Amino acid sequence: MKVSASDRPPQAAPLPVDLADGVFPAGCPSRTVLDHVTSKWGVLILLALSEGEQRWSDLRRRAEGISEKMLAQTLKTLERDGLVRRDAQPVIPPRVDYSLTERGYGLSALLVPLVAWAFENAEDIVNGQR
Amino acid sequence: MKVSASDRPPQAAPLPVDLADGVFPAGCPSRTVLDHVTSKWGVLILLALSEGEQRWSDLRRRAEGISEKMLAQTLKTLERDGLVRRDAQPVIPPRVDYSLTERGYGLSALLVPLVAWAFENAEDIVNGQR
DNA sequence: CGGGATCCCCAGGGATACTG
DNA sequence: CAGTATCCCTGGGGATCCCG
Numbered sequence: 340m341k342v343s344a345s346d347r348p349p350q351a352a353p354l355p356v357d358l359a360d361g362v363f364p365a366g367c368p369s370r371t372v373l374d375h376v377t378s379k380w381g382v383l384i385l386l387a388l389s390e391g392e393q394r395w396s397d398l399r400r401r402a403e404g405i406s407e408k409m410l411a412q413t414l415k416t417l418e419r420d421g422l423v424r425r426d427a428q429p430v431i432p433p434r435v436d437y438s439l440t441e442r443g444y445g446l447s448a449l450l451v452p453l454v455a456w457a458f459e460n461a462e463d464i465v466n467g468q469r
Numbered sequence: 470m471k472v473s474a475s476d477r478p479p480q481a482a483p484l485p486v487d488l489a490d491g492v493f494p495a496g497c498p499s500r501t502v503l504d505h506v507t508s509k510w511g512v513l514i515l516l517a518l519s520e521g522e523q524r525w526s527d528l529r530r531r532a533e534g535i536s537e538k539m540l541a542q543t544l545k546t547l548e549r550d551g552l553v554r555r556d557a558q559p560v561i562p563p564r565v566d567y568s569l570t571e572r573g574y575g576l577s578a579l580l581v582p583l584v585a586w587a588f589e590n591a592e593d594i595v596n597g598q599r
Numbered sequence: 600c601g602g603g604a605t606c607c608c609c610a611g612g613g614a615t616a617c618t619g
Numbered sequence: 620c621a622g623t624a625t626c627c628c629t630g631g632g633g634a635t636c637c638c639g
Contacts, residue, residue: 354519449586461498
């Protein structure tokens with residue numbers, strides 16, 4: 340059964356079926372990946388790295404409020420997902436650089452507009468709260 | 470000190486300064502908004518609603534695995550943020566329709582490519598794990 | 600400097616039961 | 620049908636100490 344266009348806002352559009360079928364099921368891999376990528380700190384780290392290579396301490400300062408544990412965990416997850424490259428140099432004191440992989444850059448290109456949207460709409464949203 | 474272009478992958482680009490300043494600080498509103506929007510269930514609900522108006526029970530079935538508590542909580546948060554519109558009809562049995570607001574649609578337009586990315590890359594990513 | 604290992608805590612979230 | 624209320628628990632995540 341079809342629904343006439345006037346029944347819903349003009350912007351409403353059906354998702355590609357394979358996308359809908361692929362993401363909504365409970366156990367699907369895309370859910371896991373989505374969780375990694377949209378995690379509280381994951382977004383910020385990915386965003387920071389989209390500006391280029393950064394050191395551990397840079398990231399720690401950049402993602403204000405992150406604990407060492409969560410930074411390590413987030414970076415490890417993103418590295419396992421093939422989104423972040425880790426370059427450890429065997430010097431004293433140690434120096435480790437993190438950067439995005441090709442795939443990581445592809446993702447960050449989608450994340451940047453999202454974060455920009457959040458930034459632009461944040462004030463309106465919190466104001467509407469009261 | 471400047472870094473020459475060859476030192477980093479060609480895709481690396483600085484974020485707009487106001488964006489970087491706005492999102493990385495700990496207490497900023499954009500962090501909160503971002504957390505709502507990228508929350509585990511928030512993304513799926515927003516995505517489902519991007520296809521048009523849906524009822525509570527539709528959403529519950531769609532976002533497979535969500536508990537009633539989390540569905541209620543997620544919808545309430547998104548409604549407070551002005552992203553989701555709630556239309557309760559005073560009939561027996563009750564019927565409540567949820568749909569995206571104008572702002573919600575703007576957001577979903579950014580979310581769809583992200584979820585599509587997750588779906589397309591999910592297999593590669595989990596395969597790379599072993 | 601860049602982490603790893605531990606301990607510990609509370610709130611995020613599930614399950615169940617009830618209601619308008 | 621569309622929620623609310625309650626109980627309960629575990630694992631996400633902070634704090635701290637240590638090590639190469």
